[in-house]
Amino acid sequence: MRINSNMVPDILADLQQSQSTLNMALQQVATGKSVNVPSDNPAAAADMVQNTVETSNVDQYTKNVTGELSMVQSADSALSTVVSSLTQAISLGTEGATGTNSAANQQAIAQQVQGILAGVVTQANLSYQGNYLFAGTASTTTPYTADPSSPSGYTYNGNNNTNSVMVGDNTSIQVNLPGSQIFSNSTTNVLQSLSSLVTALQSGNSASISTATNAVTTALNYVDQQRVFYANAEGQLNSQDTYLQQETVNLSTQQTSLVGVDMAQAATQLSQAETDNSAALAAAAKVLPNTLLNYLSVPS
Amino acid sequence: MGGLTTSLYIGVQALESTQGALNATSNNIANANTPGYTREVPQFSEGTLNFTGGQVQGGGVTLTGLQSVRDELLNLQINQQTSEQSSVDTQSSSLQQIQNYFTTTGGDIASALSAFSSSIAQLSANSSSTAAQQSVISTGENLAQSFNQTASGLTSAQSAADSQVTQTVAQINSLSQQIATLNGQVFQLTAAGQSGGTVEDQRDQLVNQLSKLTGISVAQSDNGETITTANGSPLVVGNQAFSLQTTTGTNGLQQVIDSSGNNITASIQGGQLGGALTIRDQTIPSYLNQLNTLATQFATAFNSAQAAGFDSNGNAGGKFFNLPASASQAAAGISVAITNPAQIAISSDGAPGSNGNVVNLAAAVNNALPSGETPAAAYASLVYQVGNATSSATSQSSAIGANLLSLTNQQSSESGVNIDEETTNLIRYQTAYEAAARIISTVQALGTVTLDMGSSQSY
Numbered sequence: 001m002r003i004n005s006n007m008v009p010d011i012l013a014d015l016q017q018s019q020s021t022l023n024m025a026l027q028q029v030a031t032g033k034s035v036n037v038p039s040d041n042p043a044a045a046a047d048m049v050q051n052t053v054e055t056s057n058v059d060q061y062t063k064n065v066t067g068e069l070s071m072v073q074s075a076d077s078a079l080s081t082v083v084s085s086l087t088q089a090i091s092l093g094t095e096g097a098t099g100t101n102s103a104a105n106q107q108a109i110a111q112q113v114q115g116i117l118a119g120v121v122t123q124a125n126l127s128y129q130g131n132y133l134f135a136g137t138a139s140t141t142t143p144y145t146a147d148p149s150s151p152s153g154y155t156y157n158g159n160n161n162t163n164s165v166m167v168g169d170n171t172s173i174q175v176n177l178p179g180s181q182i183f184s185n186s187t188t189n190v191l192q193s194l195s196s197l198v199t200a201l202q203s204g205n206s207a208s209i210s211t212a213t214n215a216v217t218t219a220l221n222y223v224d225q226q227r228v229f230y231a232n233a234e235g236q237l238n239s240q241d242t243y244l245q246q247e248t249v250n251l252s253t254q255q256t257s258l259v260g261v262d263m264a265q266a267a268t269q270l271s272q273a274e275t276d277n278s279a280a281l282a283a284a285a286k287v288l289p290n291t292l293l294n295y296l297s298v299p300s
Numbered sequence: 301m302g303g304l305t306t307s308l309y310i311g312v313q314a315l316e317s318t319q320g321a322l323n324a325t326s327n328n329i330a331n332a333n334t335p336g337y338t339r340e341v342p343q344f345s346e347g348t349l350n351f352t353g354g355q356v357q358g359g360g361v362t363l364t365g366l367q368s369v370r371d372e373l374l375n376l377q378i379n380q381q382t383s384e385q386s387s388v389d390t391q392s393s394s395l396q397q398i399q400n401y402f403t404t405t406g407g408d409i410a411s412a413l414s415a416f417s418s419s420i421a422q423l424s425a426n427s428s429s430t431a432a433q434q435s436v437i438s439t440g441e442n443l444a445q446s447f448n449q450t451a452s453g454l455t456s457a458q459s460a461a462d463s464q465v466t467q468t469v470a471q472i473n474s475l476s477q478q479i480a481t482l483n484g485q486v487f488q489l490t491a492a493g494q495s496g497g498t499v500e501d502q503r504d505q506l507v508n509q510l511s512k513l514t515g516i517s518v519a520q521s522d523n524g525e526t527i528t529t530a531n532g533s534p535l536v537v538g539n540q541a542f543s544l545q546t547t548t549g550t551n552g553l554q555q556v557i558d559s560s561g562n563n564i565t566a567s568i569q570g571g572q573l574g575g576a577l578t579i580r581d582q583t584i585p586s587y588l589n590q591l592n593t594l595a596t597q598f599a600t601a602f603n604s605a606q607a608a609g610f611d612s613n614g615n616a617g618g619k620f621f622n623l624p625a626s627a628s629q630a631a632a633g634i635s636v637a638i639t640n641p642a643q644i645a646i647s648s649d650g651a652p653g654s655n656g657n658v659v660n661l662a663a664a665v666n667n668a669l670p671s672g673e674t675p676a677a678a679y680a681s682l683v684y685q686v687g688n689a690t691s692s693a694t695s696q697s698s699a700i701g702a703n704l705l706s707l708t709n710q711q712s713s714e715s716g717v718n719i720d721e722e723t724t725n726l727i728r729y730q731t732a733y734e735a736a737a738r739i740i741s742t743v744q745a746l747g748t749v750t751l752d753m754g755s756s757q758s759y
Contacts, residue, residue, distance in 0.1 A: 004713035005720060013705050038399045038687025039694065046684035048404060053414040053676040057666070060418035064425035131428055131653060139428060139653025161648075163655045166424035169666055172659055292720040296727075 011284045018277040025270040028261045035259040044258040051258065054169075055251045058244055061167050065241045068165050068175050072237065075133045075176065076230040078123040079223060085123075086190070086220040089116045093197050093213030099206045110201035117194040121154055124183045124191075136178035137161040143179040144191070152191040156184050167240045177229055188222040303355050304743055304750070310347075310360040311739030317344060318733045320363040325725045328717045336505030338715035340366040340497065368497050374711045375504055376518060379511035381707060383570035385700040386512045390464070390575030391583070392693035394457055398587070399690045401453040402683045409450055409679050412443040417665045417676075420658060423646060427655035433612075433641030440620065441636045447595050451631035454588050458553075461580035465554045468513050468573045469544050475510045476527070476541040479503055483524035484539030510535070515570025530574075531567035533558035553580060583689060587682060592630040594678045597669040599623050599634055605664040609645030609657025617645025617657070 028034055038045035095101070096109045121144050124134050131139035135158030147155035160180050164172035183190045197212040321342040331337040342363055349359040404410055416439040419432070426432040482503040486496040496503075507527065510516055515530040523538035534542045542559035549555040555565045556573070565581070568574050599621035606617035624633030638644070648656025668674050673681065 002713050002718075004709045004716055005718035006712045006716050009705055009708055009712075013701070037396075037403050037690075038683050039395075039690035040687075042684045042687030042691060045402075045404075045687045046680040049410040049680035049683055050676050052404060052410050053417055056414040056418040057421055060421040064421060067425050135653065136651070137647070137649055137654030137656070138651040141653075159649065159651055161651065161654060161656070163427070163653070164659070165655070166421050166659065166662055170663075172424070292723040296723065 007287060011280075011288065014280050015277075015284065018273065018280045022270075022273040022277045025266065025273040028266045029263070029270050032261050032263070033259050034261045034266075041259075047258050048255070051251055051255050055248075055255070057169065058247050058251060062241065062244045062248065064165055065167050065237050065244060068167070068173070069234065069237045069241070071128045071133070072175055072230050072233045074126070074128045076227060076234065078126045078133065079182070079227045079230065082120050082123050082190070082223055083220060083227070085116045085119050086194075086216055086223065089113050089194060089197060089216050090213055090220065092116075093201070093209060093216060096201045097206050097209040097213060103204065106201055106204050110198050113194060113198050113201060117153070117191065117198065120183070120190065120194060124179050132158070133176065134158065134179035134182060136176070136180065137163055139163075144183070152184065152189060152195040154184075154191050156180050167237065168244070171240070173233060173236050173240065175233055177226060182223065182226045185222070188219055190219040190223060193219040304746055306356055306359065307739060308743045311736050311743060313347070313360040313362060314736035314739065315733065317342075317361045317363040318729050318736055320366075322726070322729045322733065324366050325722050325729060329719065329722045329726075332717040332719060332722075336501050336508070337498075337717070338368040338370045338501055338504075339717045340368050343367055365495055366497065367495060368500060369715050370500070370504070371711065371714050372520075374707060374714065375508075378704065378707050378711060379508055379516065379518065380570075381700055381704045382508060383511045383515040383574070385697055385704055386572050387515075387570045387575035387578070388693045388696045388700065390572050391579050392690065392697055394461055394576075394579045395583070395686065395690040395693055398454060398457050398584070399686050401450045402686045407446060407449065409443070409446045410676070410683070412439065412446040413665070413676060413679065415439040416443045417662070420662045420665060423644070424655055424658040424662065427646045427658060428653055430641055433644050433646070436644055437636060437638065437641055444621065444634045444636050447591070447631045447634050451588065451591055454584050454591070455632065458580050458584040458588075461576040461584070462553050464576040465556065465573060465580065466546050468571075468576065469546050469554075469556060472510065472513050472535065472573070473541070473543040475506055475513070476535045476543065479506050479510065479525070479527065480536045480539050480541035482506065483536060487524045487539065511571065513571045514568060514573040529558070529564065529567075530569040531564055533560070533562065533564050587686065588628075588631070590678070590682050590685075592628060593671060594669075594675060594682070595630040595634045596623060596627055597671055597678075598664075598675045599630070601664040601669055602661065605657070605660040606645040608648075608660050610647040610650045610654075611645050612642035612647070612652050614647075614650045614652070618643060620644070 027036060035041045035044050035048070092109050092113055096106060101109065124144050125142055126133050132141065132143050135141050135143040138158045141157045143158045144154040144156060146153060149155075156179055158179050160178050162174050162176055162178060164174045166172050184192070193212065193215040197209070197216055200208040200212040203209075321344075324340050324342045328339050343365050344361050345364045347358050347360040347362060350357040402408060416436070419435045419439040423432045423436055482499055485499050486503060489496050489499060503525070507516075507518060507525070510527070516527050516535065517530065517532075519526045519528075521538070525536065526534070526538070527536040528534050529544075533544070535544075536542070544559070544564075545557045546554040547557055549563075549565075555563050556568060556577075558564050565577060568577055600623075602621055603619045606620045609617045611617055619637040622633075622635045622637040623630055626633075645657050645661070647654035648660075666674060666676075669678065671678055
């Protein structure tokens with residue numbers, strides 16, 4: 001068989017091949033990515049779309065958890081202040097109920113309890129980053145304002161709804177309780193109990209002071225129970241935080257395995273491709289100029 | 301003397317034939333790098349030797365002609381593979397451009413979607429923050445813009461393919477014309493009993509160029525080659541060329557019309573034309589369609605999530621995304637309808653501090669659309685399709701390229717010029733020429749001797 005002496009197309013194809021491998025290896029080392037355009041690895045590129053969306057979501061969920069955690073802690077510490085105020089009111093009530101106080105003392109005690117009531121209202125009106133903590137979802141409305149017509153002296157302006165914050169795909173955690181549930185519940189009204197105690201102390205009637213003090217004790221227990229909600233929310237947020245951190249690691253591991261480059265391997269491939277390319281070039285340089293003419297003497 | 305004259309005559313013939321052979325060799329060497337050139341081999345034939353009356357008559361050598369060494373079957377295979385390769389190459393280069401719009405660069409739909417999604421998650425925790433609300437609007441605008449840009453990228457790739465159709469058809473017509481002319485010349489040469497030689501080379505070369513433009517089938521007939529498109533519309537019959545035409549179709553894209561007035565757009569296969577038509581009429585419309593469906597379903601889902609809640613002023617949520625009237629323009633025309641952050645339907649109960657509806661907004665982004673896929677998954681599947689089409693076009697091209705290379709090598713081994721071989725021939729014919737010249741000078745010397753036989757002076 002006649003042999004094709006024209007090696008140019010073969011040599012060009014070989015050179016092109018080794019050049020393209022070299023470019024690919026160089027690009028991988030330079031960018032640190034094995035998938036730069038979808039055609040490099042269509043399946044990985046498609047998975048990366050999900051990964052990108054999920055990563056930025058998880059990132060935001062983590063921020064949400066951190067933000068909500070400090071809000072829940074503020075609410076919890078407000079309730080803790082209320083609990084100690086109520087404890088103080090109970091001991092004042094007990095003192096007032098002994099019947100051994102002078103009228104002036106009794107009035108002073110009543111004033112102290114009145115002060116405690118004002119303090120509790122201050123806590124109930126606490127805001128976190130411009131939003132009222134205990135106004136339900138009406139977080140821009142001051143929850144409790146003075147109202148002489150109300151038995152407790154205060155009226156609730158918020159609503160009975162709650163907000164939940166997204167901390168995961170399809171995972172939301174309720175982060176607030178409305179003031180109407182904590183402070184001015186129809187069965188256990190914290191503000192009302194304090195206000196009744198003030199009235200009882202002012203009247204000086206031991207029996208009614210005792211009744212009012214008992215009501216404050218009930219309110220204290222009730223508020224303590226409500227704190228469980230915030231403790232739970234805190235616990236949920238903490239465990240979600242752990243989960244999200246794990247998820248961040250998982251997603252970034254997935255990203256690395258999808259489009260990342262093993263540097264040692266990529267560098268080896270690059271040097272391999274360089275060698276191949278030089279070899280192809282050297283072979284071309286050696287073979288191409290070879291013809292019979294090199295060995296024939298020039299006709300004299 | 302008769303014998304000597306015969307030798308002289310034989311010597312002259314040898315000189316002439318060898319000269320012809322030297323010419324052929326020179327021509328082979330000269331055209332060693334001419335594309336489509338097939339080497340020509342001198343055909344010698346020996347003259348009949350007669351032995352009459354104790355003397356040799358006749359004999360000698362004649363150069364009957366030069367024969368081009370070609371293999372028609374190989375040519376056909378090469379043309380066919382050339383068509384296929386040029387088709388996938390055209391698709392590949394268009395897809396390379398298209399896939400840039402689907403690469404994670406920051407301006408693509410995936411990045412915009414993830415920013416939009418996380419801005420909604422942020423809104424969940426900071427529902428009353430104007431900054432968080434504003435961020436939902438601006439990431440929403442970015443998302444709409446990425447849809448617009450991707451759609452316009454696809455559309456401009458489509459119109460690039462469309463103008464390629466017009467240009468390619470013009471090139472096909474010009475090539476058909478040239479081939480028809482050469483066909484006529486080959487016919488005249490063969491009719492006169494000569495070899496088509498270089499004219500055939502030129503024609504084969506043009507036919508190969510034509511096969512790069514569109515898939516063709518070539519048949520040999522009495523009056524030369526008959527070339528038709530893949531579906532049988534004639535391009536060249538004998539020395540007559542039939543031109544294709546383009547006309548703007550109802551969809552605004554160029555349609556290819558054959559010489560009998562039939563619309564053959566859908567049946568054209570292979571070559572640049574086939575590749576451009578596949579990209580223009582199948583690949584891009586399929587991507588655009590999916591993109592439009594995604595834009596429509598996503599915007600509709602998000603708008604109904606908006607409608608389920610109340611904005612910061614306590615009004616029922618209005619449209620967040622505007623969709624153009626025509627569904628086929630959904631991705632190209634999607635835009636954000638609201639500019640005021642207070643118009644985002646965050647609240648579920650009408651109170652400005654409620655974030656109850658954010659969950660619904662997030663669900664529209666993260667949950668499955670009527671298509672059964674989440675927006676990210678629907679887009680991911682599009683990315684997969686684009687990437688896969690690009691990578692398979694590229695690998696097909698290199699597979700066909702390898703095949704084509706081996707066919708061309710086979711063709712070169714058959715028809716190509718081998719410099720070493722030609723150099724050897726050169727030496728061979730040089731020696732033969734010298735030898736023939738020696739015959740002439742020998743006969744001359746002998747003639748002188750014969751003429752001097754009767755002269756006394758020679759003694």
